[in-house]
Amino acid sequence: MSRQIPVLGARILDWFGFGPRDHAAHGHGHHDHVSGSHSHGVIDATIATTDRGIWAIKWSFVILALTAAMQMVVVALSGSVALLADAIHNIGDATTAIPLWIAFLLARRKPSPTFAYGLGRVEDLAGMIIVGIILFSAIVAGYQAIDRLINPRAVTHLGWLAAAGLVGFLGNEAVAVFRIRVGREINSAALVADGYHARTDGLTSLAVVLGAFGVWLGFALADPIVGLLITVAILGIVWQSARSVLTRMLDGIDPDVIGDIRHAAAHVPAARIVEAKARWIGHKLHANIAIAVEESLPVSEAKKITATLEHQLFEHMPALAAANIRLANADADHAHG
Template sequence: MSGLGARILDWLGFGSRDHAVHGHDHGSGAHGHTHGVIDATIATTDRGIWAIKWSFVILAITAAMQMVVVVLSSSVALLADTIHNIGDATTAIPLWIAFILARRKPSPTFTYGLGRVEDLAGIVIVVIILFSAIVAGYEAIERLINPRLVTHLGWLTAAGIVGFLGNEAVAVFRIRVGREINSAALVADGYHARTDGLTSLAVVIGALGVWLGFPLADPIVGLLITLAIFGIVWQSARSVLTRMLDGIEPGVIGEIRHAAAHVPGARLVDAKARWIGHRLHADIAIAVEESLPVSEAKKITTALEAELFEHMPALAAANIRFASADAGHRHGHAHGEHDGHRH
């Protein structure tokens, strides 16, 4: 295949890539074991970039088609929807940059890598959505004060339907891929696109109101769309800030407890977890019988590690340590961080 053809396929996400295989030894002696696995970070970020590229293309085409009808019809409702679709397409840019940066290997400064840049991208996305809401709101209020004749109602209706279909396609795409790679930013953006689709249908309602002889229906719908966008701003900001403050879903700790319950001899004392990008890192303290030999205690931690990765595909690393039963005292032995990757 020609170099240009290969680059095109690579851009679309279908090109071949050499996924690095790495092995690392955990511990020594009887506990020593080696994992040789494909680094899941490469696969997931490639998949994320692929989703973002196609989302951008679909929304850009949708917004361009709607903008033509905005010029023809002078509809402020469609203008608000188009501004939001343009803003939504623009959100692909910070997400794209974030996924690319997340692929960089850890460094002496960023020892966990740059996965957290996805949270920063989420903040940028919230700001973009907020800006689009302010612009759309201003235009809607201005049109309420200074009404203008809305024409080409048939085209206006068609543009609203196109906006709904384009956004729903992007929503399904982003949510599906976001769940595959455990990216909160991508899933949130998918639900955001789904809400956009519903606001696009509101444009059709506005066109119907104008057709029935109520010209203010168009700017009123534009204002309602603006309020919906502000709602998305609040929802997205809350989700992103939760991740940035190391918040996790309640079910995560429940899964850790469930995994620990499957390991005889291990009693969970404490469990903490946080997301770094779309990868989960856990710190776990367990209590075992103090009379157990060190080799047997290590077998328990190995079994627990296996259960954790089995129950939690998004888990990237588990740091397991021994603690006293009352969690008030640590025993001096620490089970080093086991870095495992899942597809």
């Protein structure tokens, strides 16, 4: 796959066309998995390891920013708090790309005597900033909706309001199709999952249309009630994102990562894993592995086994940046990780 950034006009039909299914493009030998903790605003390693993945984040930002801008114009005209909540939701999703972008740029800096492991951890800091952005958007949206319930005001321009809800749906759907398409292209199951998240977000925009219809039927409180429902949805994203970010900050990983290590080691029968640990530093995976080999083996043979295992690990785990493999006593206990 070319790593050059393609021209938008030349690729637009390709992006939104019908491509191979999720697993059709997976290369031979790779054992991919999707972290169950992957969530909104927290970009998975398989996305950030390619220029194409970062490029997908950029265009998702552009689409959602334009969608939110158009919605805010209609908010000013109609006074709808439901649409305001949806626009805030889209603004929050769009602005999360900014701290991530900065984090990616810093993470690409070479290690220094002070930061021997590089600046990959800055992505965890970006994740906390993102959680704060989403939480702030939920508080603003909730406050506006509750205030409108207590102090009802007329909602006008219902036709424009419904149209803005549809724009929100179409914007999120465009991002969904885009992320799914690029995710399949770069073999990133996480980006595909993020695309389906964006598709779910589109349903909150359709709720704005439902609220406009309720107001048109004479139920004035339909608009703030929909605004509250969207606020609840945003709070759900806050919880999911905070859990994911804190897990990674505390060196938590998906158990499937250890499974991937053992799967790779199974291709090297002479090596028995005694201990397997791994953690993320930014969007790169670092593994520490202890293996047991026959004590009668010459040192040169043991080194060959270690090199073979290292090769298998990098072959099966694309996000792996470093594998520290050491020899352990042959009768050592099995790994607890």
